Amino acid sequence: MASDNTPYDKLIFEKSRQGRRAFAQAPADLADVDIPAALARNDVPALPEASELQVVRHFTRLSQKNFSIDTHFYPLGSCTMKYNPRACNSLALLPGFTGRHPYAPVEHGQGYMTSMFELQEMLKAVTGMCGVSLTPMAGAQGELAGVAMIRAYHDARGDTERREIIVPDAAHGTNPATANMCGCVVREIPTGPEGDVDIDALKAALGPKTAGIMLTNPSTLGVFERRIKEVAELVHDAGGLLYYDGANLNAILGKVRPGDMDFDVIHMNLHKTFSTPHGGGGPGSGAVGVGERLLPFLPVPVVKAVDTEDGVLYDWADETDYPQSIGRLSGFMGNAGVNLRAYIYMRMVGREGMRRIGEYATLNANYLQVRLREAGFELAFPTRRASHEFIVTLKSEARQFELTAMDIAKALLDYNYHAPTTYFPLLVPECLLIEPTETESKETLDGFVDAMIRIVNDARQGGARFKEAPTSLPVRRLDDHKAARQLDLRFEPDSGEAEEASAA
Amino acid sequence: MAFIPHTDDDTREMLAAIGADSIDDLFDEIPKDLIIESLDGVPEALSEMHVARLMRERSRADSGKLCFIGAGAYEHHIPSAVWELTTRGEFYSAYTPYQAEASQGTLQTIYEYQTMITALTALDVSNASLYDGASGLAEAALMAVRTNRKAKSTDVLLAPGVNPVYRRVADAIAGNQGLNFDYLPVDRSSGTVDFAALDDDATPVAVVIQQPGFLGTLEDVDRLTDWAHERGAMVVAVVNPTSLAVLKAPGHWGGEGADIACGEGQPLGVPLSSGGPYFGFMTTKQKFVRQMPGRIVGRTTDLDGKSGFTLTLQAREQHIRRTKATSNICTNQGLMVTAATIYMSLLGFEGLRRVALASAANTAKLVDVLTAIDGIERAFPAPGFHEALLVLDRPVPPVLEALAREDIQGGFDVSTVLPEWGNGLLVSATETKTDQDIARYAESLSRIMAV
Numbered sequence: 001m002a003s004d005n006t007p008y009d010k011l012i013f014e015k016s017r018q019g020r021r022a023f024a025q026a027p028a029d030l031a032d033v034d035i036p037a038a039l040a041r042n043d044v045p046a047l048p049e050a051s052e053l054q055v056v057r058h059f060t061r062l063s064q065k066n067f068s069i070d071t072h073f074y075p076l077g078s079c080t081m082k083y084n085p086r087a088c089n090s091l092a093l094l095p096g097f098t099g100r101h102p103y104a105p106v107e108h109g110q111g112y113m114t115s116m117f118e119l120q121e122m123l124k125a126v127t128g129m130c131g132v133s134l135t136p137m138a139g140a141q142g143e144l145a146g147v148a149m150i151r152a153y154h155d156a157r158g159d160t161e162r163r164e165i166i167v168p169d170a171a172h173g174t175n176p177a178t179a180n181m182c183g184c185v186v187r188e189i190p191t192g193p194e195g196d197v198d199i200d201a202l203k204a205a206l207g208p209k210t211a212g213i214m215l216t217n218p219s220t221l222g223v224f225e226r227r228i229k230e231v232a233e234l235v236h237d238a239g240g241l242l243y244y245d246g247a248n249l250n251a252i253l254g255k256v257r258p259g260d261m262d263f264d265v266i267h268m269n270l271h272k273t274f275s276t277p278h279g280g281g282g283p284g285s286g287a288v289g290v291g292e293r294l295l296p297f298l299p300v301p302v303v304k305a306v307d308t309e310d311g312v313l314y315d316w317a318d319e320t321d322y323p324q325s326i327g328r329l330s331g332f333m334g335n336a337g338v339n340l341r342a343y344i345y346m347r348m349v350g351r352e353g354m355r356r357i358g359e360y361a362t363l364n365a366n367y368l369q370v371r372l373r374e375a376g377f378e379l380a381f382p383t384r385r386a387s388h389e390f391i392v393t394l395k396s397e398a399r400q401f402e403l404t405a406m407d408i409a410k411a412l413l414d415y416n417y418h419a420p421t422t423y424f425p426l427l428v429p430e431c432l433l434i435e436p437t438e439t440e441s442k443e444t445l446d447g448f449v450d451a452m453i454r455i456v457n458d459a460r461q462g463g464a465r466f467k468e469a470p471t472s473l474p475v476r477r478l479d480d481h482k483a484a485r486q487l488d489l490r491f492e493p494d495s496g497e498a499e500e501a502s503a504a
Numbered sequence: 505m506a507f508i509p510h511t512d513d514d515t516r517e518m519l520a521a522i523g524a525d526s527i528d529d530l531f532d533e534i535p536k537d538l539i540i541e542s543l544d545g546v547p548e549a550l551s552e553m554h555v556a557r558l559m560r561e562r563s564r565a566d567s568g569k570l571c572f573i574g575a576g577a578y579e580h581h582i583p584s585a586v587w588e589l590t591t592r593g594e595f596y597s598a599y600t601p602y603q604a605e606a607s608q609g610t611l612q613t614i615y616e617y618q619t620m621i622t623a624l625t626a627l628d629v630s631n632a633s634l635y636d637g638a639s640g641l642a643e644a645a646l647m648a649v650r651t652n653r654k655a656k657s658t659d660v661l662l663a664p665g666v667n668p669v670y671r672r673v674a675d676a677i678a679g680n681q682g683l684n685f686d687y688l689p690v691d692r693s694s695g696t697v698d699f700a701a702l703d704d705d706a707t708p709v710a711v712v713i714q715q716p717g718f719l720g721t722l723e724d725v726d727r728l729t730d731w732a733h734e735r736g737a738m739v740v741a742v743v744n745p746t747s748l749a750v751l752k753a754p755g756h757w758g759g760e761g762a763d764i765a766c767g768e769g770q771p772l773g774v775p776l777s778s779g780g781p782y783f784g785f786m787t788t789k790q791k792f793v794r795q796m797p798g799r800i801v802g803r804t805t806d807l808d809g810k811s812g813f814t815l816t817l818q819a820r821e822q823h824i825r826r827t828k829a830t831s832n833i834c835t836n837q838g839l840m841v842t843a844a845t846i847y848m849s850l851l852g853f854e855g856l857r858r859v860a861l862a863s864a865a866n867t868a869k870l871v872d873v874l875t876a877i878d879g880i881e882r883a884f885p886a887p888g889f890h891e892a893l894l895v896l897d898r899p900v901p902p903v904l905e906a907l908a909r910e911d912i913q914g915g916f917d918v919s920t921v922l923p924e925w926g927n928g929l930l931v932s933a934t935e936t937k938t939d940q941d942i943a944r945y946a947e948s949l950s951r952i953m954a955v
Binding site for chain 1 (some may be wrong): 505506507508509510513514515517518519521522523524527530531532533534538539540542543544545546547548549550551552556557558559560561562563564565566567568569571573576577578579581583585587589591592593594595596597598599600601602603604605606607608610611612613614615616618619620622623626628629630631632635636637638639649667669670672675676677680681682715718722724725726750751752753756768769775776777778779781782783790793799800801802803804805806807808810811812813814816817818819821822823825826827828831832833834835836838840842845846848849850851852853854855856857858859861864865866868876878886887889903905908911913916918928935937
């Protein structure tokens with residue numbers, strides 16, 4: 001039996017007692033309703049039975065076992081873990097917004113609809129695109145919308161053989177997975193030694209089957225694709241379209257626009273660039289922007305402004321307005337509450353603030369890159385400027401004293417820093433992808449460098465502490481192999497008791 | 505006003521360390537003609553005070569209405585503790601739990617969620633959630649195709665109760681992979697499947713059964729599940745989680761139970777919020793776990809043998825498998841699942857049952873008083889759950905507009921998605937509605953219908 005002073009680790013089910021309830025939270029009366037016996041539920045599923053205080057205490061304590069932006073520096077490359085201003089949450093949770101049914105008449109939602117229309121307009125402005133749909137519910141769904149639009153564009157022209165999507169080898173895993181979900185074939189092309197697309201390989205891949213190319217710029221390698229205009233020209237000349245993966249938009253916000261680089265479609269991760277919360281893995285929002293060519297294919301609904309006798313009314317544009325639309329991606333209108341948070345953020349940041357975001361995200365990354373290089377860390381692309389992120393490779397540390405990227409990630413946790421992204425991009429061995437974001441101070445970055453130095457020094461002097469790390473967290477290094485081999489995906493009272501007994 | 509902490513001294517020192525003269529120098533690898541001067545089209549910054557004032561005005565404009573709309577999203581009481589806890593910074597501003605040791609709060613919450621949602625659906629395993637109910641059905645259909653390797657067909661047959669919007673979403677997401685979605689024949693007197701008209705030679709890869717149906721109907725799920733299984737099809741259940749407190753769980757449908765259950769998680773503590781963010785849940789039988797899309801959390805042990813939680817079966821996922829992944833999804837709706845887990849913990853099965861029964865009872869009351877009005881009839885006989893289709897003797901839109909002018913949201917105009925049901929008005933009254941609310945709606949509607 002677990003002792004009584006460790007209720008911290010128990011599951012809510014293990015705190016459950018038959019007959020206990022949070023009485024204020026459900027109707028006092030048990031209504032009498034006629035459900036035919038053959039369709040009715042006869043068993044009692046094992047949901048917890050707990051008091052309100054027990055539930056509050058349980059989840060408060062669970063929350064305290066998390067690292068988060070509010071509590072820790074979180075330099076997770078490719079994820080843009082910047083400060084999530086509290087106002088964005090508290091204002092999005094105003095009752096008029098949270099209480100509105102998605103099918104409520106638009107006349108009962110002009111506050112929300114006005115905000116969404118203005119959000120669409122602002123996103124057009126920052127990306128240089130001419131149409132925006134807010135319905136994709138995450139970056140990967142934005143990608144799906146983008147590739148589906150490219151496919152629909154070719155099909156609408158009778159160009160039905162174009163089914164190849166070119167993807168650089170450094171791309172996010174979602175890119176090839178998305179192309180596959182859209183019924184397209186992936187052609188992977190290699191990256192040159194300095195991190196740019198290999199132009200000769202691109203030329204060789206282009207042809208009459210090319211539907212398009214998916215690019216992230218700056219790329220997942222943390223460098224700007226310098227020959228982007230040449231890439232765009234080559235792809236367009238071959239009849240293909242260009243897809244911009246907006247994962248790294250924070251790097252160029254207010255400085256460069258994907259539309260000006262000749263991209264035809266872009267998805268944005270509003271949960272990265274526009275600071276909506278990551279929420280432990282979601283919800284995100286993957287708004288898409290398009291150029292002229294793809295405008296008819298936008299996913300619906302989209303907010304439109306209609307002139308009426310009483311002034312402008314914001315209404316939904318649907319399949320009637322967009323008969324060639326790729327259709328609907330969500331049951332309603334996408335992650336409306338997330339979009340509202342992004343809107344509030346953009347209004348607080350404003351035009352000048354947008355530019356400063358791109359600038360200071362880049363300043364922080366370049367500063368951190370230089371500090372780490374001076375401390376002896378090897379950069380994956382030493383001749384290049386960092387964008388908003390950069391890559392350190394630990395291949396020599398791994399060879400010399402068996403300090404792997406995984407080890408340093410776990411050791412950083414003991415220094416109260418969240419780990420950078422590890423082992424991505426796949427083509428750089430033992431890599432750390434580090435993205436500080438613009439909201440971190442110089443002192444925080446300096447502290448992180450100090451921790452990195454101490455971990456390597458410890459390893460260099462033969463210490464093995466890093467293999468043991470983390471030692472200061474609620475659990476030590478977890479056995480992932482066991483998790484996959486002996487699947488335990490839900491609590492079952494019997495197995496739990498057996499485990500407790502054997503542990504005692 | 506970006507949230508940037510740098511003082512002028514900081515910026516100078518940092519540039520000096522880099523060896524750059526200005527921040528502009530850091531962008532010197534970007535072709536000059538791509539750099540823009542200013543972001544026209546984005547307004548000047550507002551302080552938090554000014555944004556707060558603006559948003560309060562807008563929120564006020566949208567509030568204070570009496571809502572009888574369901575159609576896939578339902579207004580339920582949400583205990584204060586749910587969002588007080590969910591928006592704690594430690595949950596709110598954390599990311600996907602890649603570093604398990606630093607994410608035990610999120611991971612244990614998801615493990616508890618998986619346990620609760622498998623209990624509700626009476627199936628073995630759950631993922632950590634998908635985007636929403638509609639896209640969840642698309643993912644379930646794709647999973648059924650991957651799993652049912654013996655089936656030659658790519659036809660997915662839908663019971664008449666399947667939400668027509670879900671069908672459109674499934675088309676948009678899964679259509680490019682060659683799946684065909686088609687409805688089974690409907691018995692117009694009941695709104696449920698017409699068993700006599702079923703094609704017994706059909707060999708679909710999957711049959712989707714929604715319970716309760718979009719129009720508030722209750723399907724004979726046992727019989728339809730068995731029919732589908734006899735044809736070698738996978739059975740995908742689309743269910744409302746609140747209803748599972750009173751209706752038979754998918755795992756118990758027919759002789760073998762449904763193979764996959766999915767649905768919209770919104771009723772479990774997630775606000776209506778104009779349509780999102782919500783979450784889609786998905787559960788299945790143990791033997792199909794490796795074909796499931798999305799994140800999955802498992803329990804394991806640490807170096808000291810202590811119990812802990814981690815993401816598992818990641819070999820199915822896009823960041824490892826790339827083109828061969830089960831889906832491109834890398835999100836779970838973590839925050840919404842946190843809310844749902846807290847909601848289910850506070851209500852327990854007994855609380856959920858009371859909510860379900862009160863909603864069903866209120867809807868029955870609503871239907872009684874509305875059908876007493878001349879020109880309004882019930883489309884299908886009882887029983888139902890917490891939603892019912894009414895048929896009006898005139899077009900629905902002007903009636904809803906007149907109600908809206910009195911701040912009543914009278915229901916969902918079915919003709920926008922299913923014109924074959926004529927002047928159909930879909931209404932729902934959850935436990936949040938009082939007898940006075942229902943009387944107010946009936947009084948207004950009877951006045952409007954008298955014209």
